[in-house]
Amino acid sequence: MKPRVPIIQGGMGVRISLSNLAAAVANAGGIGIISGTGITVDEMRFHIRRARELTQGKGYIGVNVLFAMNDFAETIKAAMKEKVDFIISGAGFSRDMYAWGREYDVPVLSIVSSAKLAKLAERLGAAAVVVEGFEAGGHLGTDRPLFEILPEVVETVSIPVIAAGGIINGADIARAIELGASGVQMGTRFVASAECDAPDVFKQKYIETTDEDELVLVKTTVGLQGRAIRNHFTSAISGDNRLKIEKCHDCLKNCSYRFCTLDSLITSVDGDVENGLVFAGARVHEIAEILPVQTIIDRLMTECKAAQTVIRSHVL
Template sequence: MAIKISMSELAAAVANEGGIGIIAGTALSAEELKKEIERARELSDGIIGVNIMFAASEFSSLIKQAVDSGIDLIVSGAGFSRDMFSIGKEADIPVVPIVSSLRLAKISEKLGASAIVAEGENAGGHLGGEENSGKILKKIKDEVSIPVISAGNIVTPADVKNAFKRGADGVQMGTRFLVSKESDASEEFMELCENARSKDVVKIMSSVGLPGRAIRTKMAEKIIENKAPSPEECINCLKQCSQKFCVREALLAGRRGDLEEGLFFTGPGIEKVDEVLTVKEIFEKIKSY
């Protein structure tokens, strides 16, 4: 749920280096998403995808907008949509679900997934399973015939190399690109990440109904202790919400760098990040390893 962190500039920069640039569509309006896709197209001729959280109330309308805007790839997690596969097939757009179990991987393949992101519990943000990225990758890779992309605690060039050694067909990296010059995260967010160690990353229960990993802050502590303030008003951004706190507002506050009210999603691999690099520099380090 990289709310307004991975936007057009970051996605385009990744695409320009030969990766698949992903725009975080959750929490955007359809018009905002359209503009971000158009902007990414202006900045890059590479592959641009969108990641929209299934748990979002506007999931269907955002998927439709992405398709209408000519997106190259649809990625989705935090729940499972069967409908997105038929939408992708009709529009001839690859659909790549984020899964944390062999069962969902097999279902995804049957429904027409072009690839699968196998995400371990050692990832940042919302989590789906209890196995780490290495274990879930092996389980899924042995049982499906479509490409499997490994996700979770892949931060350094060595992590990338190890994922490919374990059989991954690709990698999904969030935390490393969060701390990049093209990221839309605030300076305060990046400074927090640069100083964080693995022990500073805690597991919270999101109002989405899924666990998530975030840097330990005052807000994260309040959530863990069930003392986070309930939303004063609700815009019904989620299909189902515990109403214990507003994860959308907490993440947006984190994006702004609000150390009091913000929630800062990241993985335990954050301690491997000690400097803000450009996307080009990150890719150069990976390619030269």
Template sequence: MKLPPLIIGDLKAAVPIIQGGMGVGVSGYRLTQAVAKEGGIGVISTVQIGYREPDFEVNTREANVRALRKEIRKARELCPGGIIGVNIMVAINDYDYMVKTSVEEKADIIISGAGLPLSLPKLVSGSNIKLVPIVSSGKAASLIMRNWIKKYNRIPDAIVVEGPKAGGHLGFHLEQLQEGKEKLEDIVCDVIEVVKSLKCGKKIPVIAAGGIYTGQDIVKFLKLGASGVQMGTRFVATEECDAHINFKKAYIDSRKEDIKIIKSPVGLPGRAIRNKLIRKAEKGRIIPYKCYNCLKKCDPGKTPYCISEALINSVRGNTEEGLVFVGSNAYRVNKIVKVKELIKELVAEAENL
């Protein structure tokens, strides 16, 4: 099957692949520009993006805003004609600041999940930035669309549908994940029906995400009616991924039985590698040495561990004392390749079907 371009408003990606936003610092400007160069949509994760800034510990918000500006500018400088997106979690305290900075720096797309981005249209008023909410159900898609239409006379430019096999935070209850009844295929079809039922008079591309690993997977979702896919795990094991080599090796060395659903301090279940940190957290609380005030729903007096510290440890290479989020297929990763090679492989697999 010849892969069609992914069209989001007036943006056209030659390859219908969005690289998933992965924080802290896993998808920065290096990975983003590399994906954009190959015709996909590269995405910078904004969560605690300023962790390398010298004043991050004492001036976290300003460090994050400054770093986001740098990352967008560097990605744009290296790939001036590519599509550069940002992923902004609704769950972070600095959500408004990250959105406004992304608009000021003229990012092409904001992809937003880990909560319902109900105020997003108001924050980007007057700009041409594309808005792409992440949902895990038809119900959530309907709620967001109806809210945006009623309050802002605005509809999403696309919708990412993230299923239960994704990495990081998941938009499902733990019981749903344990039962295993939720299927990405079903949710994608539900969201497509919701989009059709609201009769917006404009095509809203639906993007499938979570557990998509091969070109064959891409074709499967395109045939179901999706306009493209979002992939995170495959892009970690690339030379251009912004994470430490130890982080990439944690994927390569992982076994299927190492990948577990954990309880995150965000309040959502998450998928990660069960390492030394997770085993310690299972035995008892790891008291944070400081609070970065990063998440709306995190109580530093009760949190099982500091998620910022855990994610920063892992991206810097201390993967046993860090949180290593992975998709369900991470154990299948067996080598590090260039982004160019990976996208070429995926396209070839799809087009050979």
């Protein structure tokens, strides 16, 4: 599997990266990812098939599923039966998914945050690992920056390594490749795209965030920290505050029941970006405008090539 550009679009739930965004990235030469988290299996099947139609079967389409979800196994197996190009999984670690991948002949990629986990993933059968640093949006698995972890992982494994977390421009891509990455995964930048499946008010929240102080780390009910844009909701759940859960969806394997993470994500993607969780990466404030995916990728690759020229000139 070798896309025209070394960019994987990060899987973002709930309902942020579905068929529209994934297909646009695939058509632009990258790898599009549908988030299978927080939607039904039937909805996921629909979006996989729609993405195939939009790419005319030519682009690369994968599915991201959180290990922490109760429907993890069902969702992954359903995606594999649809013959997606690969599966990416994070927010926990599953040994079984590699066996399922061999059964259905679908490559499996693990999101890891250390060389130790990367080596374990390789031993279990991962086709590649996505190394995610502290700068990422959403659930976080480490407090260490990406470019500190990346060289350690590259030295430890022999499978492809994808750099993720805080990648926002072409210079970041060039730096990751220089450090041994085969490519990068980017989520936050693609939220602010014309084709992103999120509503305009959600995308606008990204554009209106102009300073890193407008971001906050929250402890979600998964048990991990997550980076989000400050709003009424993040204030309401600060500290050990608990919110009333109207109806439990029984969606998580382990839940603190302090509030409903799923409902909070659905609230924001339904348009209420003040009273729901709006996950975003640490450098969201550097994004100034909403652009078509093709334009974003073209600019990224132009910046990357320019940065690589500078890197080579310094080496020589």
